[in-house]
Amino acid sequence: MYSLTFLTRQCHISVAVSVNCVGRYVESAGIVPLVSDSKVSADGAAIEPPSYASIRVAVVTGGGHGIGRAICRRLAADGKRVVVADIDEAAGKRVAQDVKGIARAVNVADPDAIARLVADVEASEGPIDLFVSNAGVGFGDDAGLAASAAGAIGNVADRWQPCWQINVMAHVYAARALVPAMIERGGGWFVNVASAAGLLSQIGDAAYTATKHAAVAFAESLAITHGDDGIGVSVVCPQAVATRMIGIEDDSNTLEGGFGGNDVDGVLRPEAVADRIVAALEARRFLVLPHPQVEAYEQRRAGDRERWLEGMRRMRRRIENT
Numbered sequence: 669m670y671s672l673t674f675l676t677r678q679c680h681i682s683v684a685v686s687v688n689c690v691g692r693y694v695e696s697a698g699i700v701p702l703v704s705d706s707k708v709s710a711d712g713a714a715i716e717p718p719s720y721a722s723i724r725v726a727v728v729t730g731g732g733h734g735i736g737r738a739i740c741r742r743l744a745a746d747g748k749r750v751v752v753a754d755i756d757e758a759a760g761k762r763v764a765q766d767v768k769g770i771a772r773a774v775n776v777a778d779p780d781a782i783a784r785l786v787a788d789v790e791a792s793e794g795p796i797d798l799f800v801s802n803a804g805v806g807f808g809d810d811a812g813l814a815a816s817a818a819g820a821i822g823n824v825a826d827r828w829q830p831c832w833q834i835n836v837m838a839h840v841y842a843a844r845a846l847v848p849a850m851i852e853r854g855g856g857w858f859v860n861v862a863s864a865a866g867l868l869s870q871i872g873d874a875a876y877t878a879t880k881h882a883a884v885a886f887a888e889s890l891a892i893t894h895g896d897d898g899i900g901v902s903v904v905c906p907q908a909v910a911t912r913m914i915g916i917e918d919d920s921n922t923l924e925g926g927f928g929g930n931d932v933d934g935v936l937r938p939e940a941v942a943d944r945i946v947a948a949l950e951a952r953r954f955l956v957l958p959h960p961q962v963e964a965y966e967q968r969r970a971g972d973r974e975r976w977l978e979g980m981r982r983m984r985r986r987i988e989n990t
């Protein structure tokens with residue numbers, strides 16, 4: 669069942685990968701890896717992911733508003749064919765019209781919907797070179813209880829579940845639908861929009877923090893496992909950005925935001941985040957930190973976890989008292 673060349677490549681990359689481990693991956697992904705030696709250069713070196721200039725077709729989830737909308741606009745300005753995929757059909761259509769792209773109504777929490785999206789777009793527009801998993805949600809903790817966020821939303825009884833599905837599993841579903849075909853044709857890109865909360869912590873939202881950490885971890889796994897196959901991965905970890913997520917309407921001029929005082933390093937416009945993403949694609953970089961301060965925070969957190977937690981508790985007390 670499992671391709672020998674795939675196992676050979678994995679052993680080549682890391683002797684720590686066992687047959688069992690690969691088998692589990694294949695089972696859970698529901699795909700047969702299609703890595704073939706013909707994609708490896710004669711000296712066994714890694715294949716570079718496609719250049720930004722060569723990207724023709726791009727899908728952006730959550731493209732109807734906020735950061736996703738800004739990404740759609742920037743990609744279209746650079747001559748890409750943009751597919752605006754959003755659960756908010758009307759907003760997706762508006763953006764698609766604006767960028768002369770196409771709109772698709774999609775709930776990214778549904779794996780079949782993502783598989784259909786990929787198949788439909790590839791049939792009508794040609795190969796997807798770039799998939800931007802940007803759609804995301806956060807609901808906040810209930811009454812200061814980190815394990816709660818339990819109130820019903822839609823027909824789901826526990827708000828943790830939409831966070832897992834939309835913030836993490838949607839990224840997995842996109843990779844599952846596209847990685848084998850991208851490898852076959854020589855590569856492709858994934859941009860996964862996580863958050864600084866995925867490297868640090870979002871005070872007052874345990875589900876958001878935990879799922880964004882998982883999103884960063886999944887992006888790393890994708891980059892490690894398929895980086896040599898021509899698959900580029902960028903993970904985007906901003907702090908506050910002026911969107912509806914922090915209570916700022918699309919097209920508002922205000923840069924004052926919510927997060928209950930967590931926006932310590934300023935609120936960026938979505939367009940600035942889109943520009944940073946494109947710069948990372950041009951430089952073929954993994955980690956995109958629109959707020960550069962996050963790099964130092966991450967190092968401090970790793971360097972002394974006890975001190976970091978004490979600082980975060982202090983910040984939480986300050987926020988609660990304001």
Ligand SMILES: NC(=O)c1ccc[n+]([C@@H]2O[C@H](COP(=O)([O-])OP(=O)(O)OC[C@H]3O[C@@H](n4cnc5c(N)ncnc54)[C@H](O)[C@@H]3O)[C@@H](O)[C@H]2O)c1
Nearest residue numbers: 730732733734735755775776803804863908909911912913
């Ligand atoms: N705004 C911030 O401060 C901030 C900071 C860090 C990370 N992020 C992340 O940026 C991403 C974009 O958020 P935003 O700030 O632009 O928020 P936003 O609310 O303006 O946009 C989110 C978009 O996702 C769409 N969406 C939500 N659920 C969906 C689903 N199930 N299927 C398809 N589409 C769905 C919405 O309709 C909307 O168009 C999210 O992943 C968010 O977590 C935002």
